Amino acid sequence: MLNRENVLTLYSDIFGSLIIFMRAINFLYDDSQQFWGLIARILWIANNVHKMKHPESMQAMVLEAYGTSLVLKQLNVPAPNNDQVLIKVTACGICRTDLHIIDGELPEAKFPLIPGHEIIGRVVACGSDAGSFKPGDIVGVPWLGYTCGTCKFCLQGRENLCDNAGFTGYTINGGFAEYTVADARFCFLLGTAYQGPENAPLLCAGLIGYRSYRMIRQSAKNIGIYGFGAAAHIITQIAKAEGKNIFAFTKRDDQEAQAFALRMGAAWAGESGDTPPERLDASMIFAPAGELVVKALGNTDKGGEVICGGIHMTDIPSFSYSILWQERSLRSVANLTRKDGADFFSSLKKLRVVTQTQFFKLADANTAINLLRTGKINGAAVLLMP
Ligand SMILES: [Zn+2]
Ligand SMILES: [Zn+2]
DSSP, X not given: OOOHHHHHHHHHHHXXXXXXXXXXXXXXXXXXXXXXXHHHHHHHHHHHHHHHOOOSEEEEEEBOSTTSOOEEEEEEOOOOOTTXXXXXXXXXXXXXXXXXXXXXXXXXXXXXXXOOOOEXXXXXXXXXXXXXXOTTOEEEEOSEEEOOSOSHHHHTTOGGGOTTOEEBTTTBOOSSBSEEEEEGXXXXXXXXXXXXXXGGGGGTHHHHHHHHHHTSOTTOOEEEEESOSHHHHHHHHHHHHTTOEEEEEESTTOHHHHHHHHHTXXXXXXXXXXXXXXXXXXXXXXXXXXXXXXXXXXXXXXXXXXEEOOSOOOOOOOOOGGGTTTTOEEEEOOOOOHHHHHHHHHHTTTSOOOOOEEEEEGGGHHHHHHHHHTTOOSSEEEEEOO
16 A cells, blocks of 8 residues: 555655666766766656657548548557658648649659648657657648658759659648658758748748749849749748838739738739739749749740749640740749748848738638639638647
C-alpha cells in the first residue's frame, strides 16, 4: 500500500539512484563541460518529451481520383524517414494549383493523395539526417518537396526545373491532414512574425508571386496584375513598399475584388478588358485564362515583361506579332528554388506582409475549394487542423 512513509522511501530511492547515476556519468566524462552538456540534453528531452508524443492515427482529406470530392479519412500518422521531419500541421492554405490537381489538369498526381502545399506546423519528430530541425520548431512546407541534385537543371542551380522533382500535395502527400512528413531540406524555419495560420498562403502564393515579381526588371515602375487573389495581394504589398505602382485587373463586374486590390495598395483597379490610365512597364498574370496574355501584352510598353505565374492556363488565342515586337518578353514561372524561399523570407524581415484569409475546418475543405473555384474568396482560403 502507498502511505506517506512508502512515498518518502520511494522519493529517496529515486533521488539516491539519480545521484549515483550522475556520479557514474561524471566519472566517465573527465571533461565537466561535456558532462553538464549531457545533463542539459537529458533535461531538455525530459521537458520536451510531451511535445513529441503524437497519436497513431489522424484525420486527412483525401483525393482518390481526378474529378472527385475530397473524402475525410482516418489514416495512420506517417513515420518520418531519415531525411524527414514529422510535422503537426496547424494550417494549410488552398492554392489554385490544388483545383488544377483535383480537376485532372495536372496529370501526374499520386493516388490516393493528401493535397495541400502551403503548410505551417510544428516539428514533432526528426529523422536522423533531418539537419538542424528539432521538435518544437515551427516550419513551413512549400510546393517543392524534393529535387535529385544530379540532373542537368539541379547542377545549374535551377532546381525548380529538376527532372526528378517531387511536389508537395501532388506527387508527395501534403498538408490537408493533422500530420505530415516532409523532407527537412525543403522546409523553411519560420520567424516568430510569420508562425500564425494566416501566413500559410506565403508558402506558395507568396513564394511563386515573389519569383514572378523578381522576373520583372528592377527599373519597371508601373506593374499590371491580372487576377487579384492570394498571390496578388501579397506581392502588391511588397511591390508597393519598393515604390511600384500596381494596376489590378479583375473579372468583369468584380467590384469586390477591385475594392480589395485598392485596399491592399493598388494604385488603380479595373476589369481585365479595361485600358489602364498609364502604360504598364510589366505585367504578371495569376488567373488561369489564356486570353489575358494577349490583353497584358497589349497594355505593356516596349521592352516590358509579361510573366505568367500559374502552373496551368487555358489556350492562348493567336495574336499579332506587333504586340510582342519591340523586345517585349513573355515567360512562365515554374515552381520555386530553395533560394527563392530564403530570399523571400529574408525580404519579409524588413516588411510586415499582412495576409487576408478566410479560415475553414479541415472537414470543410470541399466547401472552401468550391468557394475558391467560384471566385468567392477575397485573398486566400486556409484550412485549420483540429
Ligand atoms: Zn534534379
Ligand atoms: Zn500553389
